[in-house]
Amino acid sequence: MATDFSLAELLIVACADAFRDNGEILASGIGVIPRLGASLARLTHSPELMLTDGEAYLVEEPIPVGARPASPPMSGYMSYARVFDIVWSGKRHVIIGPLQIDRWGQTNLSGVGSYDKPKVAMLGMRGLPGNSINHINSAFVTNHSKRVFVEGEVDIIGGVGYNPARWADGMNRSSVDNRRIITNLCVMDFEGPDHRIRVRSLHPGVSFEEVQETTGFPLIRPADLGATPAPSAEELEIIARLDPKNLRSRQLKDNPPGRRAA
Amino acid sequence: MGFRPVSGPGLDKRMTAEEVVARLKPGMTIGIGGWGPRRKPMALVRAILRSDLTDLTVVAYGGPECGMLLAAGKVRKLIYGFVSMDVIPTDPFFRKARQAASFEAREIDEGLLQWGLRAAAMRVPFLPTRTGLGSDVLKANPDFRLVTSPYEDGEVLLAMPAIRLDAALLHATRADRLGNTLVLSPDPFFDEHFARAADACYVSADEVVDRLDLSPQEARYNLYERCFVTGVVETPFGAHPTASAPHYGWDVAAMKAYVAAADAEGGWSAYAADVIGGSEADYVERAGGPAALSALPMPAF
Numbered sequence: 001m002a003t004d005f006s007l008a009e010l011l012i013v014a015c016a017d018a019f020r021d022n023g024e025i026l027a028s029g030i031g032v033i034p035r036l037g038a039s040l041a042r043l044t045h046s047p048e049l050m051l052t053d054g055e056a057y058l059v060e061e062p063i064p065v066g067a068r069p070a071s072p073p074m075s076g077y078m079s080y081a082r083v084f085d086i087v088w089s090g091k092r093h094v095i096i097g098p099l100q101i102d103r104w105g106q107t108n109l110s111g112v113g114s115y116d117k118p119k120v121a122m123l124g125m126r127g128l129p130g131n132s133i134n135h136i137n138s139a140f141v142t143n144h145s146k147r148v149f150v151e152g153e154v155d156i157i158g159g160v161g162y163n164p165a166r167w168a169d170g171m172n173r174s175s176v177d178n179r180r181i182i183t184n185l186c187v188m189d190f191e192g193p194d195h196r197i198r199v200r201s202l203h204p205g206v207s208f209e210e211v212q213e214t215t216g217f218p219l220i221r222p223a224d225l226g227a228t229p230a231p232s233a234e235e236l237e238i239i240a241r242l243d244p245k246n247l248r249s250r251q252l253k254d255n256p257p258g259r260r261a262a
Numbered sequence: 263m264g265f266r267p268v269s270g271p272g273l274d275k276r277m278t279a280e281e282v283v284a285r286l287k288p289g290m291t292i293g294i295g296g297w298g299p300r301r302k303p304m305a306l307v308r309a310i311l312r313s314d315l316t317d318l319t320v321v322a323y324g325g326p327e328c329g330m331l332l333a334a335g336k337v338r339k340l341i342y343g344f345v346s347m348d349v350i351p352t353d354p355f356f357r358k359a360r361q362a363a364s365f366e367a368r369e370i371d372e373g374l375l376q377w378g379l380r381a382a383a384m385r386v387p388f389l390p391t392r393t394g395l396g397s398d399v400l401k402a403n404p405d406f407r408l409v410t411s412p413y414e415d416g417e418v419l420l421a422m423p424a425i426r427l428d429a430a431l432l433h434a435t436r437a438d439r440l441g442n443t444l445v446l447s448p449d450p451f452f453d454e455h456f457a458r459a460a461d462a463c464y465v466s467a468d469e470v471v472d473r474l475d476l477s478p479q480e481a482r483y484n485l486y487e488r489c490f491v492t493g494v495v496e497t498p499f500g501a502h503p504t505a506s507a508p509h510y511g512w513d514v515a516a517m518k519a520y521v522a523a524a525d526a527e528g529g530w531s532a533y534a535a536d537v538i539g540g541s542e543a544d545y546v547e548r549a550g551g552p553a554a555l556s557a558l559p560m561p562a563f
Contacts, residue, residue, distance in 0.1 A: 068562040079450060081452065115369075115401060115402055116363060117361065120357075121357045123351065125402075130371045132397070157396070169418070170418030171396065173395070
């Protein structure tokens with residue numbers, strides 16, 4: 001198919017795919033592209049997903065980003081207290097954009113440097129410790145680099161992962177489920193041996209070597225490594241409807257095309 | 263027979279923001295309600311900023327109040343899940359203070375903060391949870407302990423300690439002189455837990471009336487009982503620059519001006535003098551006046 005699409009649109013479809021076959025859960029996407037991904041999933045392959053209006057209500061009709069209708073119909077309530085209850089029940093999948101991610105899937109939103117005196121302080125742990133030990137988590141990264149995919153552990157562990165050194169006997173980590181990492185270069189998952197990170201698909205025109213070179217730890221290359229699926233015409237139409245102000249064009253530097261020029 | 267008017271000692275809980283601050287002492291642990299840029303008791307915070315109160319432990323789902331109190335040197339210790347204004351993700355005054363290690367930072371998960379307040383409200387020493395295990399919550403809070411389930415499962419859990427507050431500061435849409443409160447904004451956040459975890463709770467409200475006379479529908483938006491309310495303060499636009507839906511949205515321009523102050527040398531002193539100023543009435547006028555503030559749109563996503 002010759003339809004042009006942007007990298008942002010490719011990533012929205014890849015985010016949507018992360019919510020496939022998750023069951024009847026709350027799909028949360030933090031940021032424009034992950035949120036459009038959750039909405040797209042709800043309107044295409046995964047109608048069982050629950051969505052919020054981004055404020056305090058559940059909606060069955062996704063709210064377009066940046067163009068909220070005057071009185072969107074609500075189907076239920078989702079205050080932060082209710083979000084916490086959903087988190088603890090395990091019935092949620094959130095895609096967030098961490099500062100750092102390590103080979104164990106541990107994530108950091110607190111800052112860079114030491115905990116006691118960070119070089120760069122950011123938001124804080126937010127809900128990462130609770131999210132990551134209770135339900136499915138995915139990450140969204142717009143600048144695939146060794147600064148994000150660090151060599152050792154992340155500087156401050158908010159979201160937990162699969163590093164055995166971090167767990168003691170008797171701790172129940174059976175609900176830790178780091179699922180996908182969607183970046184500007186590729187989609188990765190944790191389906192290698194012992195949850196090692198694997199490149200799942202490469203975006204059109206990107207090589208495995210480029211991904212490996214910009215990652216601080218060794219990645220698994222599956223034998224059948226293919227390309228990240230391009231958006232269909234239907235998906236592009238839905239995305240345009242969900243983002244009438246084209247906020248997606250402002251999420252990645254220079255709004256690159258989905259297929260790199262050769 | 264008519265209604266007997268409710269009256270008696272302590273049942274007229276109206277006070278001024280300055281009277282609230284006079285009851286707060288150095289060294290106290292103060293919980294601040296709301297969430298990020300939403301429904302923060304900013305008029306009470308400004309009254310603290312105008313006072314010489316210092317050495318506070320602040321507990322919050324942090325918005326601009328945290329950066330302001332840090333910039334003013336009021337905070338010894340901060341217990342928080344995050345500090346953010348959402349539309350402006352990071353607060354530069356918070357960042358500066360954090361990067362200078364000028365206060366004791368106790369970062370915890372958002373849910374753990376609720377758990378700590380809930381434990382205090384239930385008057386138990388801790389509540390068990392998996393949240394925090396495997397993360398740096400334990401490193402950030404070296405006094406946190408683990409507990410082993412006494413049941414067959416033997417599971418090891420975090421014993422989230424109670425966060426008892428000396429005082430809570432909250433903002434409501436409306437209150438009455440008895441201490442009844444109404445919060446009409448879409449999300450109550452965790453104000454009820456702050457109220458119940460505190461030895462004293464002071465509520466600023468956009469409007470204070472003699473007695474709330476609510477419909478059954480409205481009465482569902484009463485979040486906590488008046489026995490937990492020590493004082494009510496009428497503060498029109500008291501949450502500004504944060505939102506107090508449905509009456510006013512957050513003031514992005516005002517928050518940007520606050521952020522910009524961090525770039526200038528001596529920026530906080532100038533902001534404190536020019537924006538916080540000497541009185542709340544002047545603050546509201548300088549912020550644009552009641553008509554302009556009433557017109558601030560609700561946040562949209």
